[in-house]
Amino acid sequence: MIAPVVPDTSPYDALLLFSFGGPDGPDDVLPFLRNVTAGKNIPDERLAVVAEHYHHFGGASPINGQNLALKKALEGELAARGLDLPVVWGNRNWTPYTRDALAAAHADGARRLLAIVTSAYSSYSGCRQYREDLWASLDxxxxxxGxxxxxxxxxxDKVHSYFNHPGFVEANIDAVVEAYGGVPSDARLVFVTHSIPDTMEEASAVSGAAYSAQHLDVAALVAAGASERLGHPVAWDLAYCSRSGPPSQPWLEPDVNDHLTALAADGVTSVVLSPVGFVSDHMEVAFDLDTEALATAASLGLTAVRADSVGTREPFVRGLVDLVVERAASARALDAGLEPSPAVSVGTLPTFRDVCRPGCCLMRAGRPSGIPAACSTDPLS
Structure with missing residues (x-):
């Protein structure tokens, strides 16, 4: 009998699950929000307004439990494939912090890690800001x-932005199809993601495709897959949530609540909200969609359900481990001076780069931040 071939994850000796973080209780909320907004001179009075979102859920964000569940699922998938790759978890904004996760991995003997960011898309807040935090933590x-x-x-190193990886798309299709079991078949499908400033949207195009274009590509794939499995066409739109900042600063629109109002005025009577921009059901989903958007829908007389995020769905977790194996092979090729094999992706956009290009995902187009970033050829790019 021929023994099964175990995938190779060298040169990596640990995997970093790298996330945003969230408060664990009421006393953590304001310190956490200060971390998130550090350097922006936002007074505590304004932070207290956002804090109410967390206090609505007892002061704890669901993201930490969801990260622990994803960590466990990744460990299970790695073990099932015979891969001995420890998984550590670190956050930008709350415990366990990135620097603590890196210190623990180093103490255990790791010297080269691969990071999976819990953001599927490429933008300043979804990619570069994590790379800046990595550099600061390494420092x-x-x-x-000493x-x-x-x-x-x-x-x-870092797994590339994976919005157009088949595992992420398949998991979203599964979630949308399940959600249609709770609404009329002609329900409008409204994809929702986190809004960003227009200036960040413009800067994101340097990565290969603008933030909005990435979402539109995924939305088209998920809607097509759902239409095929449901046996009828699904009409869809893309809307945004969680905008912040001064009203004078333009952000991507339409806001999901405004969009629901417009749909109701056009005669739409039922909707499925798909949080395609999020990996898990954390605060932006729990409050902005499950609380605010569903309340808006109810006030408009719309029948509405919210599809799951990809969470720990099998296609998503399997896809992440596929990306780990793929990135390890790419690293071995690059270390040997060879051209890596083509990466797997779906849709009309190309696979994003394993190594971020210079000037990738700045806060504003043409205005380098001057903050060093890891996982790139030039730390100041």
Missing amino acids: MLADDL LPDGEHPLVV
Whole structure:
């Protein structure tokens, strides 16, 4: 009998599940929001308004439990494939912090890590800001270890933006099809994602396709897949949620509540809300969609259900481990001076780069932040 071939994840000796983080209780909410908005000079009075979203759920964000569930699911999928790759979890904005996860991995003997960010799309807030946090965390760990300036104790690579990976798309199709079991078959499908400032949208195009274009590509794939499985065409739109900042600053629109109002005025009577821009049912989903948007729908007389996010669905978790194996093969090829094999993707947009290009995903087009970022050829790019 021929033994099964175990995939190779070298040169990586640990996997970093890298997320946003969230408060664990009421006393954490304001300190957490201060972390999120550090450097923006936002007074506590304004943060207190956002804090009410968390206090609505007892002061704890669901994201931490969801990250633990995803970590467990990744460990299970890795073990099922015979892969001995430890998984550590770190957050940008709350415990366990990125620097703590990196320190733990280093103490356990890891020297090269692969990071999976819990954001499928490419933009400043979904990619580059995580890479900046990685660089800062590596600097702090180097200081703790007494290393010379500019020397880092770990190499950290990153899985590319995976919005158009088949596992992510398949998991979203499954969730949408299930949601249609609770509404009339002619329900309008409204995809929802986190809004970003127009300036960030313009800057995101350097990555290969603008943030909105990435979502439109995925939405078209999910709607087509759902239409095929449901046996009838599904009409769909893309809307946004969670905008913040001053009213004078333009952000991507339409807001999901405004869009529901417009749909009701056009005679639509039922909708499915699909949180395609999110990996898990964290606060933006639990409050902005499950609380506010569903309340808006009810006030308009719309029958509305919310589809699940991909969470720990099998196609998504399987797809993430596929990406790990794929990125490891790419790293081995690049280390050997060879051209990596083509990566897997679906839709009309190409697969995003394993190594972020210079100037990728800045906050504003043409205005480098000057903050070093990991996982790129040039830390200041």
